[in-house]
Amino acid sequence: MLRHLLALLLLGALVALGGCATAGANPDDPLEGYNRAMFRFNDGVDKALIKPVATGYKKVVPEFARTGVTNFFSNLGDIWIGINNVLQGKPGKGASDFGRFAINSTVGILGLFDVASNAGLDKHNEDFGQTLGRWGVGSGAYVVLPILGPSTVRDGFSRFVVDWHGDPLWYVNNIPTRNELVGVRVVDGRANLLDAGRLAEEAALDPYTYMRSAYLQRRRNLIYDGNPPREPDSSADPQSGAPR
Amino acid sequence: MIRLLAAVCLCLLASAVGAQDVAPDALIKRISDEVISIIKSDKDIKAGDRAKINALVEAKVLPHFNFEHMTRLAMGRNWPKASAAQQKLLVDEFRTLLVYTYSGALSAYKNEVIEFKPLHAAAGDTDVTVRTQVKRSGAEPVSIDYGMEKTAGGWKVYDVVVGGVSLVTNYRDTFNSAIRDSGVDGLIKSLASKNRSLEPQAGAKSK
Numbered sequence: 180m181l182r183h184l185l186a187l188l189l190l191g192a193l194v195a196l197g198g199c200a201t202a203g204a205n206p207d208d209p210l211e212g213y214n215r216a217m218f219r220f221n222d223g224v225d226k227a228l229i230k231p232v233a234t235g236y237k238k239v240v241p242e243f244a245r246t247g248v249t250n251f252f253s254n255l256g257d258i259w260i261g262i263n264n265v266l267q268g269k270p271g272k273g274a275s276d277f278g279r280f281a282i283n284s285t286v287g288i289l290g291l292f293d294v295a296s297n298a299g300l301d302k303h304n305e306d307f308g309q310t311l312g313r314w315g316v317g318s319g320a321y322v323v324l325p326i327l328g329p330s331t332v333r334d335g336f337s338r339f340v341v342d343w344h345g346d347p348l349w350y351v352n353n354i355p356t357r358n359e360l361v362g363v364r365v366v367d368g369r370a371n372l373l374d375a376g377r378l379a380e381e382a383a384l385d386p387y388t389y390m391r392s393a394y395l396q397r398r399r400n401l402i403y404d405g406n407p408p409r410e411p412d413s414s415a416d417p418q419s420g421a422p423r
Numbered sequence: 424m425i426r427l428l429a430a431v432c433l434c435l436l437a438s439a440v441g442a443q444d445v446a447p448d449a450l451i452k453r454i455s456d457e458v459i460s461i462i463k464s465d466k467d468i469k470a471g472d473r474a475k476i477n478a479l480v481e482a483k484v485l486p487h488f489n490f491e492h493m494t495r496l497a498m499g500r501n502w503p504k505a506s507a508a509q510q511k512l513l514v515d516e517f518r519t520l521l522v523y524t525y526s527g528a529l530s531a532y533k534n535e536v537i538e539f540k541p542l543h544a545a546a547g548d549t550d551v552t553v554r555t556q557v558k559r560s561g562a563e564p565v566s567i568d569y570g571m572e573k574t575a576g577g578w579k580v581y582d583v584v585v586g587g588v589s590l591v592t593n594y595r596d597t598f599n600s601a602i603r604d605s606g607v608d609g610l611i612k613s614l615a616s617k618n619r620s621l622e623p624q625a626g627a628k629s630k
Contacts, residue, residue, distance in 0.1 A: 293560045377527065378531065382520070383597070396588045396589060401587065
């Protein structure tokens with residue numbers, strides 16, 4: 180219930196923001212002013228809380244155990260990934276995801292070991308935002324969500340309204356247990372991104388535009404399962420085309 | 424003596440010609456294998472000696488990149504707005520930044536296995552994409568693709584695309600907004616100060 184309310188509020192805020200957005204420099208990012216403020220806020224929360232906890236977790240918990248935790252949550256995610264593959268008209272890939280879940284939950288001892296990957300059933304990356312994208316729904320404006328980070332109107336909507344229904348953790352009835360599981364998943368996920376985060380920090384002249392561009396490119400790539408059609412690019416190599 | 428010298432010259436010539444004949448995917452594989460075996464065996468690099476990793480990247484990886492082309496692509500429609508002197512500075516600074524970035528990526532390497540996908544290219548192609556994949560546990564494989572072009576000096580990389588995120592496109596976004604805010608000189612300045620902040624301190628070991 181609370182989540183629905185939050186989602187509605189968020190959507191309302193997005194629409195309101197969209198209404199008063201100025202013609203920004205980047206057509207994908209009309210909300211840049213709000214987004215930059217939220218990006219700074221998220222960065223503050225990350226630096227003060229999430230990153231230190233994740234760093235400590237990585238130091239204290241040995242690698243094989245962390246891999247087990249990552250695999251456990253990854254395994255639970257495979258069902259929803261499979262459903263989205265089916266929704267996108269890819270029953271073969273969906274079957275592979277359900278097969279992964281069956282194998283890893285049993286032979287892989289409750290998902291602690293990703294034996295399916297070694298058996299040739301590769302992990303996929305799907306969610307409802309990608310399904311909508313596959314169905315032809317445009318991404319809408321780029322939006323930085325509180326805590327959750329980079330997203331778009333389409334992806335944010337999917338995450339708040341649809342994806343969490345496919346998340347097994349929300350069906351754990353014991354609330355304290357559920358919260359603990361969600362907490363561990365967040366910390367483990369952040370710990371897996373520590374190296375990537377350091378790299379992005381080093382590489383980026385402006386972390387905000389770097390993340391934005393990376394997110395939008397990545398999502399486009401995911402929607403087309405790694406083979407996006409070539410984009411008509413107005414700012415491509417000036418020497419290889421007709422003069423503009 | 425002269426004979427020996429001539430033989431050495433011939434050998435060098437042969438290996439230079441050889442480098443030009445190497446297929447683009449074979450080239451990437453050779454460089455990857457070479458670099459990974461050095462990373463795995465060098466104690467200083469394992470301990471996080473960034474200066475040494477930088478040197479490795481300079482020696483083994485960079486000669487196979489076309490930085491002029493990369494900079495031109497990252498600048499996009501702003502490239503002709505820069506003077507020849509500015510263009511040279513841009514290429515130099517961008518090159519330095521990419522060395523640091525690449526070194527950072529290598530220092531995070533942990534025994535991942537790189538798989539090479541079959542190259543789809545016709546015999547006369549001068550622009551190809553070499554596709555590779557890195558497998559991880561509990562996560563989908565990450566693709567790393569190299570945009571490569573044929574030059575007089577052999578095949579050269581002009582873009583690296585990780586999980587669908589193109590390095591060149593990513594920087595184009597940033598370059599565009601930097602140039603809009605503070606002009607080409609402003610971009611050069613911010614590249615230079617970024618590079619200074621990444622310079623490995625003498626003796627310091629970053630993690």
